[in-house]
Amino acid sequence: MGKGEYLGEFEQIVMIALAHLGENAYGMTIRGEIEKRAGRSVSIGAVYATLDRLERKGYVASWLADPTAERGGKAKRYFSLEPAGIIAIQRAREMLTNMWEGLDWDSHMRTL
Amino acid sequence: MSIRRRGGNSSGRAGKKAPCPPxxxxxxxxxxxxxxxxxxxxxxxxxxxxxxxxxxxxxxxxxxxxxxxxxxxxxxxxxxxxxxxIPPKRRENIMETFLHDALYAVRMLRKNLGFTVVALMALALGIGANTAVFSVVNAVLIRPLPYEDPDRLMMVFESNPQKGWKQFVASPANFLDWREQNQVFEQIAATSRASFNLTGEGEPERIPGSSVSGNLFDLLGVKPALGRAFSTEDDRDTSPPVVILSHGLWQRRFGSDANIIGRTLTLNGKSSTVIGVMPAGIQYPGQSEMWSPLALSASDAAARGAHYLLVISRLKKGVSLEQAQNEMSVIASRLEQQYPATNSGWGVNMNSLSDRVIGDMGPSLLMLFGAVSLVLLIACANLANLLLVRGVARQKEIAVRSAIGASRSRIIRQLLTESVLLALVGGTLGLLLAFWGVRALVAINPSGVPRSQEIGIDATVLVFALAISFLTGIIFGLIPALQASKPNLNEMLKEGRSSTGSLRRQRARGFLVVSEVALSLMLLIGAGLLLKSFLRLQNENPGYDSRNALTMTLSLPGSKYKENHKRTAFFDQVLDRFNSMPGVESAAASTSIPFAGDFKWGFEITGRPPMAPSDVPSANYYAVTSDYFRAMKISLTKGRFFNEKDAPGSPRVAIINETMARRYFPDEDPIGKHINITNGPPAPREIVGIVGNVMLSGFNIETPAQMYEPYQQNPASSMVMVVRTTGDPMEIASSIRSQVMAVDSEQPVSNVKTLSQVVSDSIADRTFTVSLFGSFALLALVLAVVGVYGVMAFSVTQRIHEIGIRMALGAGRGEVLRLMMRQGMKPVAAGIAIGAAGAFALAKILSSFSELLHKVSVTDPVVFVFIPLLLGAVASLACAIPARRASKTDPMTALHYE
Structure with missing residues (x-):
């Protein structure tokens, strides 16, 4: 697996947010989902930059929808996970789980 | 701060009141x-x-x-x-992607064959012209001279500011003192023009060459290809005569004979031994084909008043031109004090060998290069316009491509691949044109461009062609690619009908038309000024008739024709034979003719107070046969021409020109006055006639004082023959040769040319500049007009629906025509206004280049009014054709048009 195919932490967060939101995943809702679940305040720009990167890697797809009045006449860009993205996020999760497995965490805590 | 959502409701109450973020x-x-x-x-x-x-x-x-x-x-x-x-994943596939892009580009270009052909033509012309001019610039200005460390080679001239002589050949005694006293040169050498009559080896031939100091080739850093260079021993007047051949002469005349070294040749009636052959490309000074040692005799070496040596030097390492100039000026002023009779008023003026070789051509060439770059820029604007237009037509294709996942950079790359590919193919065609163009350039003009034999397509030129092709592709492709890759998806979805594209795109097209028109107007006005000045020059009365006259040089070898009577007998016989030939009106001879190099001699007017040698005035000097004025058709203002009575024993006479009469005899009649010409022993000549001025090289310098003397009274060994004919002078050229051979079978005839050829050779560099500049301007005009037409035609096609509506609502044909013309001519008018201002600046530059504009003002009203009008007229024609088509639209058809 090439270096470019590992997912960064924020990339994972964004992808999981997409999975939670399903068909309602666009800029504002994704940002809100991350704030709600991770308790982390992020800028909309950071979210888009990450989504663009994931799109270039082929992990997410996007499409434009009609503009609405409440958005000041601007179009909405919806996002969804691609099959490659689903595989990548699962692999990231497995990797972490494998790393944790069989670890006697309590003994480490005692040495602190 | 952490802001939490209140709920999932995203419709809210918006829409009722406009939200207003800061x-x-x-x-x-x-x-x-x-x-x-x-x-x-x-x-x-x-x-x-x-x-x-x-x-x-x-x-x-x-x-x-x-x-x-x-x-x-x-x-x-x-x-x-x-x-x-480029994402790392794709980096390895870059070649594959590129190939894919290239193949796609080829498919697209083939699909739009009309566009491709027009684009390729524009590119081939633009790039070809640039490459051709660059190959001249490369040969003349960029490629170093074929000598070792050429930057240290300097010419050393004498100068006499009082007489207005900036760079004058040096006298032998001064040269020898310079060599003795200077600390700034590694070496210094002198050369003197010489020609060699080669006889006894087939047809006699006059070979141009030089007598040179023994160290010349060592100074230049050139080793002979065969044999050896001159030694100090060779450079003595007592040593046996030796010569070195140029590579060209060795090949041409001696069939590259490997055993040439040691062979004896008969040159000017004396035998000389060949000791060496120079490598190809070495012909210093000028176009020398043969060299002999200068071998100054003791009396030659003592001469300080006779100036005939061209001096070249090699600076010591680390010495600048300025330092050398300073030291040489000090030496010159020392010599001035030491020898006031000959040296007062004389200084030293140095410049680099490369400046001397390039001469006036440097600025002219750079100007031409500038002009041809403008042509390429216009071609780029044109292509950008075509691509913008095509971008509109391709909006759907690009929208589909981005919809299926192509990123913007991917689309830009694809479009740029297309334009660069187009430019490279155009560049290849252009290179072919340049190959042909360079040949044509060299053929138009062998003498107008220095180092013209070196002009050709070499690696540097190829790299240049490749680089400008690539750059051209990027330049004309970038704006359209940026525009086209930004389709507004929403508008695309909504738009059923095509339009003239976005406002931004229209503005870009308008901008491109404005710049095309402005640039081409600049070139046209520049060309107009140059052409007007050129024509004015040609229409000026040169003081003689250059039509139907043949000229040639006969140089008698000193050994065979030592005595004056032998020389006069030879020339008299030859002239008699010429005169008896059918088709010959009259034949005459002169020591030199206009444009073919002039001799200056000092003169004193008898009865006026004596002058210091340095104050003696000088005039161009000609020894002529009695028929010369009639053969040249030079007019007689006063007095008489020479005649047969002005023989060797008769009283000596002279004829002067109008300038000399006006300048030196302002308030008196020169006829009957006596002048003493300072060549040879003093003998006063009575002025018997005044003739019209004869214009000299380049036309545009004021005609200097000119004086004539009967050839019989002062015979020279080298004469230029002038044969006035009734028909085409070249028809008698071969029989002329045989007439000379009949008098002396060993006498070569050289420089056989018509008089008009001599004249046009003398202005060859100007002809070269004007004709090239003119063709570039025409090319620019064509490109600009094609651009205007293209934009207009496209706009009509795109607006046909709107025109249909207008006509259905009652607009007349005239109104539609006016509407379309107004739209099309707006950028043309703006371009003309901007271009006229630019042309004014360009004309200022032109006028600062060595008198390129002769008697034509930089704001010449005719040019500045006529050419914009011409451009406006041609452009309105280009607009009118599509506009007329628009006005003839049938509203019903137009409304149905999709």
Whole structure:
């Protein structure tokens, strides 16, 4: 697996947010989902930059929808996970789980 | 601050009241590219109005909005930049991608064959012309001279500011003192023009060459290809005569004979031994084909008043031209004090060998290069326009490509691949044109361009052609690619009918037309001024008739024709034979003719107070046969021409020109006055006639004082023959040769040319500049007109529906025509206004280049009025054709037109 195919932490967060939101995943809702679940305040720009990167890697797809009045006449860009993205996020999760497995965490805590 | 959502409801109450996030934040947001900005702003506005504003109030919501904007700029810009880079995964496939792009480009270009052919033609012409001019610039200005360390080679001239002689050949005694006293030169050498009559080896031939100091080739850093160079021993007047041949002469005359060294040749009636052959390309000075040692005799070496040596030097390492000039000036003033009779008023003037070789051609060439670059720029604007137009037609294709996942950078790359590919193919065609063009250039003009034999397509030129092709592809492809890759998907979806494209695209096209028209007007006005000045020169009365006259040089070898009576007998016989030939009106001879090099001699007017030698005035001097004025058709102002009575024993006479009469006899009649010409023993000549001025080289310098003397009274060994014919002078050229051979079978005839050829050779560099500049201007005009037409024709096609509506609503044909013309001519008018201003600046530059504009003002009203009108007329014609088509539209057809 090439270096470019590992997912960064924020990339994972964004992808999981997409999975939670399903068909309602666009800029504002994704940002809100991350704030709600991770308790982390992020800028909309950071979210888009990450989504663009994931799109270039082929992990997410996007499409434009009609503009609405409440958005000041601007179009909405919806996002969804691609099959490659689903595989990548699962692999990231497995990797972490494998790393944790069989670890006697309590003994480490005692040495602190 | 952590702001939590109140709920999932995203419809809110928006729509009733317009949300108003802080304007300043929106302005900051404008730093971002349009597409991500719009979508992001949509999200921010939605969240601001539906969630943040109701919950936290205006002030807090505004602060939230600001924070969002500020912290978004960085990541988005970084992301955009990263998106333009090639992702690592694809880097390995770059070749594959490129091939794919290239193949696709080939398919697209083949699909639009009409466009491709027009584009290739424009590119081939633009790039070809640039490459051809560059190959001249390369040979003349860029490629170093074929000598070792050529930057240290300097010419050393004498100068006499009082007489207006900036660079004058040196006298032998001064040269020898320079060699003795200077500390700045590694070496210094002198050369003197010489010609060698080669006889006894087939047809006699006059070979141009030089007598040179023994160290010349060592100074230049040139080793002979065969044999050896001159030694100091060779450079003595007592040593046996030796010669060195140029590579060309060795090949041409001696069939590259490997055993040439040691062979004896008969030169000027004396035998000389060949000791060496120089490598190809070495012909210093001038176009020398043969060299002999200078071998100054003791009396030659003592001469300080006779100036005939061209001096070249090699600076010591680390010595600058300025330092050398300073030291030589000190030496010159020392000599001036030491030998006031000959040296007063004489200084030293140095310049580099390369400046001397390039001469006046440097600025002219750079100007031509500038002009041809403008032509390429116009071609680029033209192509960009065509591509913009095509971009509109390809909007759907590009929208589909981006819809199925092509990123913007991917689309730009694809479009640029197309334009670069187009430019490279055009460049290849251009290179072929350049091959042909360079040949034509060299053929137009062998004498007008220095180092013209070196002009050709070499590696440097190939790299240049490749580089400008590539650059051209990027330049004309970039704006259209940027425009086309930014399709507004929403508009695309909604738009059923095609239009003239976005306002921005229309503006880009207008801008391109304005610049094309402006650039081509600049070139046209420049060419107009040059042409007018050139024609004015040609129409000036030169003082003689150059039509139907043949000229040639006969140089008698000193050994065979030592005595004066032998020389006069030879020339008299030859002239008699010429005169008896059918088709010959009259034949005459002179020591030199206009444009073929002039001799200057000092003169004193008898009865006036004596002058210091340095104050003696000088005039161009000609020894002529009695028929010379009739053969040249030079007019007699006063007195008489020479006749047979002006023989060797008769009283000596002279004829002067109008300038000399006006300048030196302002208030008296020169006829009957006596002048003493300072060549040879003093003998006063009575002025018997005044003749019209004969214009000299380049036309545009004021005719100097000229004086004539009967050839019989002062015979020379080298004469230029002038044969006035009734028909085409070249027809008698071969029989002329045989007439000379009949008098002396060993006498070569050289420089056989018509008089008009001699004249046109003398202005060859000007002809070269004017004809090239003119063709570039014409090319520019054609390109600009094609551009105007293309834009107009496209706009008519795109607006046909609108025109249909207008006509259906009652607009007349005239109105439609006016509407379309107004639209088309607006950028043309702007271009003409800008171009006229630019042309004014260009003309100023032209006038500063060595008198390129002769008797023509930089603001010549005829040129500045006529040419813009001409361009306007041609452009309106280009507009009128499509506009007329628009006005003839049938409204019903137009309304149905999709």
């Amino acid at each position: 304007r300043l934040a929106d302005l900051i947001l404008r730093l971002l590219p349009e597409l991500p900005r719009n979508i992001m702003r949509g999200d921010l506005v939605e969240e601001y109005t539906t969630l943040i504003l109701p919950r936290f109030g205006k002030k807090e919501a505004d602060r939230w909005y600001f924070r969002q904007v500020i912290f978004s700029i960085g990541p988005v810009l970084r992301g955009e930049i990263a998106g333009l880079r």
